[in-house]
Amino acid sequence: MSPAARERRQGWGLVAPALIWLLAFFLIPFAVMLALSFAHMEERTVVHGFDPGNYVRIFTDWTMFKALVNSIEITLVVSVVSVILAYPLAAIIAFRVPKRWQRLALLLAVLPFWTSYVVRSYAWLLVLGQNGVLNKALLGLGLISAPLEIAATRTATVIGFVHFFVMLLTLTIYANLIQLSPNYARAAQDLGAGRFQTFRHVILPLTLPGVVTGAFLTFVLCIGDYITPQILGGNNELTLPQLIMLQMGRGGNFPLASALSVVLMLVVTLAYLLSARWLRLDRV
Amino acid sequence: MNELNFFLIRAGKSVTPDMERLMPRPSLPSAALTALSLILLSSPxxxxxxxxxxxxxxxxxxxxxxxxxxxxxxxxxxxxxxxxxxxxxxxxxxxxxxxxxxxxxxxxxxxxxxxxxxxxxxxxxxxxxxxxxxxxxxxxxxxxxxxxxxxxxGYNTIAYDKTKVDPKDMEDLSTLWSGKYDGRIAIYDYYLPVLGILAMGQGINTADITADNLDQLKDPLFKLKAASKQVSDVVSSQTALATGDVDIMVGGGEWVTAVLAADNPNLDWTIPKQGGLRWxxxxxxxxxxxxxxxxxxxxxxxxxxxxxxxxxxxxxxxxxxxxxxxxxxxxxxxxxxxxxDDQPDYLARAQLYPIPDAALDTKMQDLWTEMMQK
Structure with a gap:
């Protein structure tokens, strides 16, 4: 066997486990889901075939389409707010916190990852409730005269999400910021740039890949989550994952649930393509 | 940092050496034991x-x-x-x-x-x-x-905090969407009992709900939703009742209030004059x-x-x-x-859950989903 052939064989050997994994746990299940999305229900039985009815319904039934719109709206708001909050936090940890305290700061940043997602959501319910910690504090300080209605609203859902994703984004942005040589800022300032100009034209562009990676992960995880909207949103509006859960757990309508899942995947794929093309994630 | 690193973080692994020291890491024996337990548990x-x-x-x-x-x-x-x-x-x-x-x-x-x-x-x-x-x-x-x-x-009826609402009001379903209790109601997120209760309020026996008369439930259901703060599962509804976020739970009963009775004796339940559902x-x-x-x-x-x-x-x-x-x-x-001691009276006034066929069940669920999206 020639060295080139041996090298190719070794290469295939090395990627084979990953390919098998991808095939078994993504491509095959996805193909099954895609096929199922074109089936339909008759009584309580799945009838296989090529029926685009589920997709037609998703885009023509107001209840279904609104769920898609709700998901995208909530996800965009959460992603933007999380980035706005996480960037300064990461910058403070990277540039203002002394090296010896940065570990502690990061520890505090990842603490929310250590608690159960469901428990965290219920905890927020107690904080945001009419008689919750927040309202009591605001009433006690005399800042409001009547309790704010936050629990069981979209605002509560966004707060719950942002709390979690700010931590994720802080990590991704911090990892980028810490790798930046201070010479970039010094060079910019030597050339007469002020602090804001240095940030706007040097620091921000160099850390954008980290920001977008974090924002994309936020997008993916947020748009696929049904627990937070269910617990904190009070089911006052439905998101796409909630609708999928309803179709599966309650209706047993796996074809419609599959079609909704395919639409969800398409939205995520679109978000990936947009962000990857725009900001070259491969550099991160 | 790439996507893989994020999932490593969630799995307790690390990205940078600094972060690495912060993350708990399972030992090999404990990971093996966990895997073995999972295999045993998932294979009854x-x-x-x-x-x-x-x-x-x-x-x-x-x-x-x-x-x-x-x-x-x-x-x-x-x-x-x-x-x-x-x-x-x-x-x-x-x-x-x-x-x-x-x-x-x-x-x-x-x-x-x-x-x-x-x-x-x-x-x-x-x-x-x-x-x-x-x-x-x-x-x-x-x-x-x-x-x-x-x-x-048990029963799916109306559970409430008797110190926050007038118990007499709870004897009539229509009071719920009269405006008096707007924003203080939780609807139990299960379409069968709640639609059943509303059907009884419209004079339709739960066994007589059909695709043809289902439309009659739309108006009271949407009115109820408009007057409600949330549509929630058991735990969220109990939490809302216990914390005072809501004072009434439509679809609740002894199964909701009993476990909270020791801490909150003000929680009560009743079967309104229109009747209640027996689960x-x-x-x-x-x-x-x-x-x-x-x-x-x-x-x-x-x-x-x-x-x-x-x-x-x-x-x-x-x-x-x-x-x-x-x-x-x-x-x-x-x-x-x-x-x-009240069971003879309750049993006489309660009806069973609706038993929809597949087509009616789908229509009921669609109506319920539409209500949640309102």
């Missing part, structure tokens, strides 16, 4: 224990402990919510994986028609001691054969059970007075026992919370 057929597909009340350790002790076996319990989910689990399991099934009494025929439930020896079941309305032969038997036996029941759960043995005799013994234990008293006061939720002899085992305090 591997063990010679009894495997039961149940509702959450059965997972109270004090319920199964006496049975396990008597027969020297372990009862593996897997809880599920909703008949569709339970039937899906059975559909995806191997014959013999499961021995016992707890199911909504009105759905027993669905499980029988799907070929899951086996026949029970009726002469070995203490149904003569049951509250007569809870024998539910029309649900638990088919073609003269008994496939399940009722084990617990009931049944238990049966799977046709392909690998241990049908032991499974039958488990069913007999659950419907015995002792098993019934323990099931009635199980930690997940309380409910009335189907076997009236459980009254000899329950304490007076427990019976007071369950409203034992």
């Amino acid at each position: 057929a591997l063990a010679k224990d009894l495997n039961a597909l149940v509702w959450c009340d059965h997972t109270d350790p004090s319920l199964v402990a006496p049975f396990e002790e008597k027969f020297g076996v372990k009862v593996n319990l897997k809880e599920y919510e909703g008949t569709a989910a339970g039937l899906a689990i059975l559909d995806q399991s191997q014959p013999g994986d499961w021995d016992v099934l707890v199911i909504d009494a009105v759905d027993v025929h669905r499980a029988v028609d799907a070929g899951y439930l086996g026949e029970l020896p009726a002469d070995q079941l203490p149904t003569a001691d049951f509250f007569p309305q809870l024998v539910m032969a029309e649900n638990n038997t088919k073609d003269g054969k008994t496939y399940a036996v009722t084990e617990k029941f 009931a759960q049944s238990i049966g043995v799977l046709k392909d059970s690998s241990q049908p005799d032991l499974a039958l013994e488990f069913v007999k234990y659950i419907v015995s007075p002792e098993g019934q008293a323990r099931l009635a006061t199980a930690s997940c939720y309380w409910g009335m026992p189907a076997n009236s002899k459980a009254g000899d085992v329950l304490t007076p305090e427990q019976k007071a919370v369950l409203r034992w």
Whole structure:
């Protein structure tokens, strides 16, 4: 066997486990889901075939389409707010916190990852409730005269999400910021740039890949989550994952649930393509 | 940092050396043990224990402990919510994986028609001691054969905080959307009982709901939603009631308030003049059970007075026992919370859950989804 052939064989050997994994746990299940999305229900039985009815319904039934719109709206708001909050936090940890305290700061940043997602959501319910910690504090300080209605609203859902994703984004942005040589800022300032100009034209562009990676992960995880909207949103509006859960757990309508899942995947794929093309994630 | 690093973080791994030291890392032996446990837990057929597909009340350790002790076996319990989910689990399991099934009494025929439930020896079941309305032969038997036996029941009506609302108002459903209690109501997120209650409010018996008269429920349902703060599951509704975020829960009953009674004695429930819904759960043995005799013994234990008293006061939720002899085992305090003495009146005024066919069920769920999206 020639060295080139041996090298190719070794290469295939090395990627084979990953390919098998991808095939078994993504491509095959996805193909099954895609096929199922074109089936339909008759009584309580799945009838296989090529029926685009589920997709037609998703885009023509107001209840279904609104769920898609709700998901995208909530996800965009959460992603933007999380980035706005996480960037300064990461910058403070990277540039203002002394090296010896940065570990502690990061520890505090990842603490929310250590608690159960469901428990965290219920905890927020107690904080945001009419008689919750927040309202009591605001009433006690005399800042409001009547309790704010936050629990069981979209605002509560966004707060719950942002709390979690700010931590994720802080990590991704911090990892980028810490790798930046201070010479970039010094060079910019030597050339007469002020602090804001240095940030706007040097620091921000160099850390954008980290920001977008974090924002994309936020997008993916947020748009696929049904627990937070269910617990904190009070089911006052439905998101796409909630609708999928309803179709599966309650209706047993796996074809419609599959079609909704395919639409969800398409939205995520679109978000990936947009962000990857725009900001070259491969550099991160 | 790439996507992989994020998932490594969630798995307790690291990105940078600094972060690495912050993350807990499972040791190899503990990871191996975890993996082994997962394999064993996910393969019920591997063990010679009894495997039961149940509702959450059965997972109270004090319920199964006496049975396990008597027969020297372990009862593996897997809880599920909703008949569709339970039937899906059975559909995806191997014959013999499961021995016992707890199911909504009105759905027993669905499980029988799907070929899951086996026949029970009726002469070995203490149904003569049951509250007569809870024998539910029309649900638990088919073609003269008994496939399940009722084990617990209760009501879906109106639960409320009697210090925050006028209890007299709770006697009339329409008060809920009169404007007086706007934003103080939680709707229990289960379409069958709530639509059933609203149907009774429209003068339609739950058994008479059809696709044709379903539209009559739209108006009161949407009005109720407009007056409500949330549509929520059991835990969220209980939390909202307990914290004062809502004062009323439509679809609630003793199963919601009983577990909170010790901490919040102000929570109460009633059946309005329009009536309420009676829920009931049944238990049966799977046709392909690998241990049908032991499974039958488990069913007999659950419907015995002792098993019934323990099931009635199980930690997940309380409910009335189907076997009236459980009254000899329950304490007076427990019976007071369950409203034992009021049962003749309640049973007379309550109707069973609607039993929709597939087409009506889909329409009801679509209506419910539309309401949530309003």
